[in-house]
Amino acid sequence: RMHANMLIMNGKKMAKSTGNFILPNEIFSGDNPHMTKGFSPSVARFFMLQAHYRSVLDFTNDGLLASEKGFNRLMEAINLLDSLPTSTSSTFNVPEWKQSCYDALNDDFNSPILIAHLFEAAKYINQINDAKASITKDDLAELKKAIHAFVFDIMGLEELTTTDNKGTNEKLTGTVDLLIKLRQEARANKDFALSDQIRDELQTLGIQLKDGKDGTSFSLS
Template identity: 60%
Template sequence: MPLYSTQKIKLYNSLSGEKEIFTPIHEGNVGMYVCGPTVYSNVHLGNVRTFMSFDIIFRYFTHLGYKVRYVRNITDVGHMVDDVDEGEDKIAKKARLEQLEPMEVVQRYTIDFHQILKAFNFLPPSIEPTATGHIIEQIEIIKKIVASGIGYEANGSIYFDVVKYNKNHNYGILSGRNIEDMLANTRDLDGQSDKKNPQDFALWKKAEPQHIMRWPSPWGEGFPGWHLECTAMSTKYLGNHFDIHGGGMDLKFPHHECEIAQNEACTGQTPVNYWLHANMLTLNGKKMAKSTGNNILPGEILSGDNTILSKAFSASVARFFMLQAHYRSILDFSDDAIVAAEKGYKRLMEALENLTQITASNTSTLDIASWKQLCYDAMNDDFNTPILIAQLFEGVRFCNLLKEGKETLTADDLNDFTIAMNAFVFDVLGLENEKATNSQNDKLEGTVNLLIEMRKQARADKNFALSDQIRDQLLAIGIQLKDGKEGTSFSL
């Protein structure tokens, strides 16, 4: 029997403003789409926090035995500065400033994104589609919206008629905004004269002669609107109606609101059952911003190369720090806070190491089953990682009592407790034992260096067959040797 049959999750649905019991569309399966990054700069810490929230959700569903299809896109088309319909494409702007091809910009920052998420021990999504890889799908959706009468052409661009859509639907259902109030409070900006209403948004934009990123379409050369790509990619891989759509709180309006409208105009049905939004990250009590210098990149936390923190911190410590706040709460990052988190993280890892040295008894004086259910109760309550961590420190207390001989566990209970502690710490929260990892890395380095010396001796003895065998077999397991003037080095 899968775990999910005994554990009922309640999650906060932004659509209803309430916690609801999660019921998947297809039993035992979860379809989840999360808006990924626009790859025109280094991934920032706020992005990492948002994607970590959904990494935890992905991990927990998987832990419970669900088959999860997790789709997280890469926006490589770029969209307009300040996310409006007019202005300069972010990726094209970066390409112009750095004198690069737009796809060079995309490649550089996609690699950065993946390296940072790997360093923070994120599980990769099931599918990671790109906006440029789904231009055809986006054009087909536009055709359907135009055919429905809600999309209209103006000077080579296609816009979504929000007022017409709102006659039979509710534009504002997710954000709680009123279309009449929005229209009354929106001034008519220059460059918006092609629109019927100021609130209308672009589905397809005509490319001006200087615009670099452009594709052919039935309406002439242009590029898709910002909101359209997620509608195309989410429905392609999860269907017109799926379980969960997630993203940062800042995407609720207009991005997610427009996604709902596009999908309903195209398919006639609401796309998503549960909308989940992660809250923002501040730094020393203020909004993070490059312009003010109140900013730190994830890699700078790991290297210590910054003016914000007193020293470098490991990715697991930074991860542990972020998980001490609920994903829907604002989290303030500071040196004092991460220093405190490091102490807590070390206590947790020390307890897990002590647990391996505890011997079983004939009796159990601790109620492990009740403690374990409290851990599940925490995660079942809208993925409440702070409460889970509090329960894990109750487990740390158990470890200390067992080590001191003040409490006892039978072999079965000790095994159950050990499995549960490791599962919640490593599988669900995604933490790593940095000490154990470093020890393993040291052993690996020592082993490879020994093989390099053996290969060097083989070459000196003119035993080139053995020399080549060592090189080729290391390469087969992902270790590449590099011969240079300074000697032989290796990379993973």
């Protein structure tokens, strides 16, 4: 059992008398004046793991929002692992990276450093997906096994794959695909103002469009 340091909120000590406090269930429901929305248990856990357990953790809405974006980026990279192409050589030293992750864990369970290494792997995965890096079949298998161990077994995170989320994701994908098609038509008609407006409005909503040789894809930022 690990005992963590103090938990504060918005830079101040939590106190019911001042209203500067939050109940555990309110983290998930968002039913708190200091919160703009609710967050999944895995996002809340990811937020806490981004600070070392010995340090004081400042619980803020902005911090949770940033952690949610980071969590989503990490999960998007993990979801790419099964579809990555392999090559005869690797441009990333997987055994060395894995050892760095274990070194972070052995350094008084330094979860912030571990997460930094995981984002390093996520960047590499995206580069492979964009044909800017390569990996062998054996290294890919080792990378996949290690990432699943660190993310799901050790850190205890869970991917958001409930039936409701799946349905929501399908609706989101269909809607964004339609907007991408409308944007392509606007560009074909040289209506670049409308094309840029669609891209910018989606970016404001946290949806990043990426134009490539095989068409336009999107990701959640």
